[in-house]
Each structure stands twice: as structure tokens, then as C-alpha cells.
Amino acid sequence: MATATSSQKVLSLYRDFIRHGSKFSSYNFRDYTLRxxxxxxxxxxxxxxxxKIGSFIAKAEQELAVVKRQAAISQMYTTGEHLVxxxxRKVK
Structure with missing residues (x-):
């Protein structure tokens, strides 16, 4: 059974993936990352x-670092055009 600490870590990683995956400016990359x-x-x-849980967490942390970098790069080169x-998105 997973410990409470690993369960919290997995949930935190999942939330980070959703949060940073939503930052892609391209619909296709954003949708793919979230899915x-x-x-x-x-x-x-x-x-x-x-x-296995430990190895999944380690792999997820590496992939999250990639998603964070790519989302930041994606925001640097936005065109402002949106697909149909x-x-x-509401502008704040």
C-alpha cells in the first residue's frame, strides 16, 4: 500500500502537471500534455x-521539468492567434 507521503507527492505532481501543462500557448501541445x-x-x-511507485515518481519529476521548460518557451513565442x-481565454 502506498504511504501517505507518497500519495501526497503523487497528487502534488499530478496538480503540477495540470497547472504547467495548461500554460502552453499552442492548443495542440496544451491538449496533448493534459491528456x-x-x-x-x-x-x-x-x-x-x-x-515501482518510487520509480514512477522519479520519472514524473523528470518529465515535469521538461513540461515546465517547454511551457515557458512556448509562452515566449506566442502569435496571439487561436484555433477554432x-x-x-479570459484576459485578467
């Missing part, structure tokens, strides 16, 4: 082995 993150976490949701399938 892939959800699918990966759901696929490993029932894992109980502490060793996108819902308009």
Missing part, C-alpha cells in the same frame, strides 16, 4: 509496490 498526464497517472493509479476549437 497524456491524465492517462499516465490513471494507468498507474492502482500500483501498490513502493519500489479553442475556447477564448
Amino acid at each position: 497524456r498526464s491524465r492517462d499516465a497517472f490513471r494507468a498507474n493509479m492502482t500500483e501498490t509496490s513502493p519500489e 476549437v479553442e475556447t477564448p
